[in-house]
Structures are given as C-alpha cells and as structure tokens.
Amino acid sequence: MQWKKVIIEDRFLSILAFLGVLLVIASFYFNSWLIFGAGLLIILITAANSYYLNHIGEGLVFENKRERNRFFIGDNGEWSLHFANHGLPIMKARLTVYFDSAVIPVSGEFHIHQSKVDVGMPVSMSRKEQIVIKIPFKADRRGMSKIRRLELHIPHFFGFGDTILEFKDVINREALVFPRPISVRNIDKHKSFRPGTSTSLFSVFEDNMGPVGTRDYLPTDSFNRINWKASARRMTLQTKEFERITEAGAVLFVNVVDGFSVTVMLEFLMSSITEMAYFFHKANIPFSLCMNIRSAGATPFTYIPLGSGKDHLQKLLDILAIADHHSPTIPYDKMLFFYKRHFPVAPTMIHTGIRTEGADIYFKDFGRDGIQLLELQRHVAVEEEAFLGPLQLMMKEVAMK
Incomplete structure (x- = not known):
C-alpha cells in the first residue's frame, strides 16, 4: 500500500451509535415502528460513516515516476502529479504538497515556513477516474527542490470524522535551479608553458604533423620549412605555417x-x-x-x-x-x-x-x-x-x- 492512513472519528459518532441501539431496544418496548426505523437509520448512518473512513483511499494510486527538471533563476515550470482512484469515491478532499522553497508557486494558496513550501488544493475523484494535478511554479533561487510529502485530507459526507492519507515512499520529483553567474x-588570463593538443594563438609550440597554410618567406625562417610546391606556383618562396598548440x-x-x-x-x-x-x-x-x-x-x-x-x-x-x-x-x-x-x-x-x-x-x-x-x-x-x-x-x- 502506498499510503499511510490516519483515521480521526468524531466522538459524537459513538454517542450517536449508542443512541441508535437504545432506540431500537425502546421500539420493542413501545411497539413502535417509527422509533425502530429511526434507530435503525442512525445505526446505518454510523456504520456507513465508519466503513467509508476505514476503506477510503484503498484504491488510490499515485504515479511515482522519477523526474528531474533543470531551470535557471526566473524560469517557469510545474509539478505534474498523476493519480488514479480504483476505490470508493473521494469527495471534497484537500491535497497538500510540501516541497523545498528553491521554487515558489505562482498561483493558489501556499505558505512558506523557513525553507519549505506547502500548497493546498481541492480534490475530488470518482471511482475509476484518473486526474492530473499541476502546480505551476517559478524558479526563485539556486538549489534543489524536492517534493517531500503528499497529504490528502478526506472528510466524511456527514462531517463525522476525517481520513488522512500520507504518501509513504520517497517521492522522485526534483527541480534543480542553477546558480546565476556573476x-x-x-x-582569460590562464596560460600554460607546456605543449599539448589544444589550439592557442599565443603558444610557442606548434603541431608539426601537418601545415595549415603558407605565408611569405622571412629571412629568420628555417630553410627546411619552405613549401616548395607553393613556392613554385607563386614564383616566390613560401613558408609552411603550423597550428599553434598548448596544454x-x-x-x-x-x-x-x-x-x-x-x-x-x-x-x-x-x-x-x-x-x-x-x-x-x-x-x-x-x-x-x-x-x-x-x-x-x-x-x-x-x-x-x-x-x-x-x-x-x-x-x-x-x-x-x-x-x-x-x-x-x-x-x-x-x-x-x-x-x-x-x-x-x-x-x-x-x-x-x-x-x-x-x-x-x-x-x-x-x-x-x-x-x-x-x-x-x-x-x-x-x-x-x-x-x-x-x-x-x-x-x-x-x-x-
């Protein structure tokens, strides 16, 4: 089961159930079908209430797929939460999502406590229904924001208690906000005084494996660097040029x-x-x-x-x-x-x-x-x-x- 369930029953429900039993017993004494029906109705309401509180959420599935998105400060994004309900209908529930404050919601009701954000929204799901809940946000500061907790508060139809579902597993949704460069x-002043394989305009080392072009010959050039084919074509001495490299x-x-x-x-x-x-x-x-x-x-x-x-x-x-x-x-x-x-x-x-x-x-x-x-x-x-x-x-x- 994906969810940890906490059931909160109203104390009045027990008193109401006890009252229903008393009415049923009293109906035999007074020989009254009206009192018997009222007592039976109260018992059925309390039984249905307890059944709903104990079994609601058993077919609720959250799609916990791994997802990591990357943002720059000021970018917009969203959390997409996929739910499927295969159990009892969920009516007038409230979903609360807790995540780190590197991202901030751009709409809806939310609160920021220290470095955590909680945002709540109403949720209703019929049997065999699938929904997608989207929470738009804005990347506010450098950091990693993870969805830390999901809580679903489900009230009963008659108001006699609540069921709280808390997702038990680690939620694999992350949003990384990259630092703002300064x-x-x-x-650009770093340099090296050793040969290597990277090109550089200012290196004293050259890649002698192959020339990249030619230029006019200078008296200071070595004789073995003359490109004779290029010199013959241009009818003037041409010197081989090599790519300058450094480490x-x-x-x-x-x-x-x-x-x-x-x-x-x-x-x-x-x-x-x-x-x-x-x-x-x-x-x-x-x-x-x-x-x-x-x-x-x-x-x-x-x-x-x-x-x-x-x-x-x-x-x-x-x-x-x-x-x-x-x-x-x-x-x-x-x-x-x-x-x-x-x-x-x-x-x-x-x-x-x-x-x-x-x-x-x-x-x-x-x-x-x-x-x-x-x-x-x-x-x-x-x-x-x-x-x-x-x-x-x-x-x-x-x-x-």
Whole structure:
C-alpha cells in the first residue's frame, strides 16, 4: 500500500451509535415502528460513516515516476502529479504538497515556513477516474527542490470524522535551479608553458604533423620549412605555417568550509564557478571540479574529472545546484592531499574560498611543477563581481611547517 492512513472519528459518532441501539431496544418496548426505523437509520448512518473512513483511499494510486527538471533563476515550470482512484469515491478532499522553497508557486494558496513550501488544493475523484494535478511554479533561487510529502485530507459526507492519507515512499520529483553567474575578471588570463593538443594563438609550440597554410618567406625562417610546391606556383618562396598548440585544462578547487560550518559566501562561490565553467565550455577548455563536500565512493569529496562538452557542463551545474549549507564536508587540506596522490594535475589550478595554511603546502608543490596557480577573489567595490589573480603563497608559514 502506498499510503499511510490516519483515521480521526468524531466522538459524537459513538454517542450517536449508542443512541441508535437504545432506540431500537425502546421500539420493542413501545411497539413502535417509527422509533425502530429511526434507530435503525442512525445505526446505518454510523456504520456507513465508519466503513467509508476505514476503506477510503484503498484504491488510490499515485504515479511515482522519477523526474528531474533543470531551470535557471526566473524560469517557469510545474509539478505534474498523476493519480488514479480504483476505490470508493473521494469527495471534497484537500491535497497538500510540501516541497523545498528553491521554487515558489505562482498561483493558489501556499505558505512558506523557513525553507519549505506547502500548497493546498481541492480534490475530488470518482471511482475509476484518473486526474492530473499541476502546480505551476517559478524558479526563485539556486538549489534543489524536492517534493517531500503528499497529504490528502478526506472528510466524511456527514462531517463525522476525517481520513488522512500520507504518501509513504520517497517521492522522485526534483527541480534543480542553477546558480546565476556573476562577472569574473581576468578569466582569460590562464596560460600554460607546456605543449599539448589544444589550439592557442599565443603558444610557442606548434603541431608539426601537418601545415595549415603558407605565408611569405622571412629571412629568420628555417630553410627546411619552405613549401616548395607553393613556392613554385607563386614564383616566390613560401613558408609552411603550423597550428599553434598548448596544454589546456583547469582544475577548480572549492573550499566551502569556514571554521566548523559552510561558508556564508557559498552563493558567491557557486555563481563565480558557474561563470568560469561557461567560459571554459565556450573556449573548449577541459575543466575539473574538486569541492570538499563529502561524497560516497572511492573519492571522499565531490569530484568531476577533466572533461569538456555540454554533458560535462551540465554535470557540474547539477552539483553546484545541490550544494547547500547543510552539506557534510571534509577538511580542505585533506582534499588536496587526496588529489595530489590519486589524480593527474592540470596546467592551471584555481583556488576558490578560504585558503588555509595547510593548503599552501600543496599549492607550493604544484607551483614547483610549473603549474599556474590562480585565486578567486571578491571585488571590493562591486559586490556582484569577482576576479582572478595570482595565488600568493604565505611563504613564511609554509617554510616553518
């Protein structure tokens, strides 16, 4: 059975049933068919009331299919709830839906308590009827909204009690609201000093596997780079041009901890990382995410390996939407230690959040390997803006350790 049932009977119903029995007994004493009929009618009403309260909802089915929808802040969506009734008719009931306040209903009667929303609506269903209840909403803030509970209050026809049905299973309806990106200056300043496979206009390395064109010969060009066929056609020396390549990739290290709790800058961090992820996606630069929110599995923290493409971006945005102030965390330096031991490094590493002294030990080691180290900082003058700058290590503390 999908539903947990709570039956609330009016005390007057028991008194009424007792009165009906007394009238039936009295009818034999007074030899009155009228009193007998009144008593029998009262008994039938109380019996029908009890039967209805005890059996209502036994044929009610909720289609609990898995559904996850994604929204940007300001987008409109809706919860679609499918019900089928194979039992007694349900009349003048009231359905209450409880969900997280990342999305807010745009119509109807609803209440917001802390981070939860409850919205109620009337429901009536005849036998063998199927209905779809739609609750339109608007994405209000970053986060994940799940339908946490369904309650159906069914009154009796005569008002002698109520039946409350509460859905027992986990409801598989989720709405993810992605963070709103904010401006991040100097995001295009990351660079690499090592060869790779990604194209770059400013790299000193070239892909010698095949030329992409020719240009006029210069005295400083090497003699073996002359394209003799092109030179013969143009009757002037032509030099082969190769595509410039470099090693590309960035790892985003995110420290969401401040002391013993999640930082109050969580929204700022999620919005900044969203902007950087969009930039890397458009520039086709592989990126990775390491966030010290605890995760089940072999990797004890939230980790996305280096990758690119639309699916990779969506996976990162999903994680940024789910992160909240109640997420379990691990120490930042332990995350860096695990990363250094188990994962390949990228040419650029970007630190976001509060930087601890223990973390500087690992960043110093990364710097020795020629990795570019950057740090996300909040703009002092403009609240909704951030910028990337060189990561300045606390050399004295690091040396002492």
